[in-house]
Amino acid sequence: LRACNKKVFESLALAGAFDSFKKIHRAQYFEPDTKGRLFLETVIKYGANFQENKNSSQHSLFGGGGEEELAEPQPPKAEKWSSLQKLGKEKEVVGIYISGHPLDDFKLEIESFCTGNVAMLNDMEKYLNKELTIPGIITEVEHRFTKKGKPFGTIEFEDYTDSHKLFLFGEDYLKLKHFMVQGAFLYFRGKVQRPMFYGKPSDKIEYKVTGIELLSEIRENKTKAIRFKMAAHDVDSDMIEQLEQVFAEFSGRTQVKFTVYDEAEKIHVHMPSRSLKININNQLLEKIDQLGLIDYELIA
Numbered sequence: 001l002r003a004c005n006k007k008v009f010e011s012l013a014l015a016g017a018f019d020s021f022k023k024i025h026r027a028q029y030f031e032p033d034t035k036g037r038l039f040l041e042t043v044i045k046y047g048a049n050f051q052e053n054k055n056s057s058q059h060s061l062f063g064g065g066g067e068e069e070l071a072e073p074q075p076p077k078a079e080k081w082s083s084l085q086k087l088g089k090e091k092e093v094v095g096i097y098i099s100g101h102p103l104d105d106f107k108l109e110i111e112s113f114c115t116g117n118v119a120m121l122n123d124m125e126k127y128l129n130k131e132l133t134i135p136g137i138i139t140e141v142e143h144r145f146t147k148k149g150k151p152f153g154t155i156e157f158e159d160y161t162d163s164h165k166l167f168l169f170g171e172d173y174l175k176l177k178h179f180m181v182q183g184a185f186l187y188f189r190g191k192v193q194r195p196m197f198y199g200k201p202s203d204k205i206e207y208k209v210t211g212i213e214l215l216s217e218i219r220e221n222k223t224k225a226i227r228f229k230m231a232a233h234d235v236d237s238d239m240i241e242q243l244e245q246v247f248a249e250f251s252g253r254t255q256v257k258f259t260v261y262d263e264a265e266k267i268h269v270h271m272p273s274r275s276l277k278i279n280i281n282n283q284l285l286e287k288i289d290q291l292g293l294i295d296y297e298l299i300a
Contacts, residue, residue, distance in 0.1 A: 009044055014089040016099050024075045026086060031078040042073045088183075101160055102137050106185060108285070109218045110135045112298035114187070119161035124205045127192045132207070134188045135159055135215055141180045153180055157188075166209060176212050185215040219280065225255040225272075225299040226280055232262045234293045246287045252279025257299070 004012075012018065013029045029040040050070055081089075083100060090098045103110065116132030136157035143153050153173050155166045168176055179186055189211040194201040213221070230239070247256070256278055258271040278284065280298070288294055 027078040121164040229295040250284040
């Protein structure tokens with residue numbers, strides 16, 4: 001670490017190398033003090049002074065001299081970065097996401113409502129004439145004009161599997177261009193097909209986008225019910241009581257269904273609730289996860 005300069009330490013902090021120090025989070029390293037000096041700079045200076053004092057004591061002519069006490073710097077107060085901010089900075093300094101992926105916050109929506117992924121669009125022959133709904137985060141956007149002055153745009157987006165570039169022309173571009181924002185999380189609806197030219201299908205295959213929605217709105221717009229799935233041997237009075245407490249706390253408008261299964265006997269019993277309705281949000285799902293042994297899915 002002696003050869004590390006300030007820039008290196010900044011990159012290490014941004015990439016999460018110091019996350020093992022549980023009493024301080026990443027944003028605090030970059031919080032300035034009243035003089036405009038970052039806390040990370042204060043820490044670096046403290047470390048240099050500490051090492052210098054230690055070396056001076058070791059080389060003292062008489063030895064055994066007491067080391068000068070240095071006040072340990074205290075982390076400043078700072079608001080934690082969101083997962084998206086942290087991941088963005090990781091990719092900026094390392095080139096890849098390290099602690100997760102930006103789409104992790106939409107995992108439930110992706111598992112429940114998406115029928116495809118970006119990798120499929122790079123091997124479209126296999127999915128010809130299939131309708132695919134795909135999640136993605138926009139990484140690059142261009143608004144351009146043809147030689148005849150007609151506007152069109154390109155979107156490059158990615159998910160966990162790959163990246164792909166879309167071209168939007170004519171009415172499609174005019175209808176969907178407000179979604180063309182770098183960093184936006186989108187839900188694409190479209191069909192893999194051969195475009196028609198002069199009444200004949202082209203040799204080229206494309207993913208024809210028919211609609212785009214914000215991933216953040218998919219859960220509310222599409223969810224009609226939520227299904228909780230539990231193994232029969234895990235269902236007891238304690239689990240039922242805990243579920244009732246959680247559901248009472250998050251009463252809402254979404255219908256609830258249950259499936260109890262026995263894998264050994266290959267039995268699945270579906271039990272929709274006629275009266276129970278809840279509000280599906282991240283706090284509810286976190287409490288369900290804490291109970292353990294319960295899977296769930298959204299139903300359109």
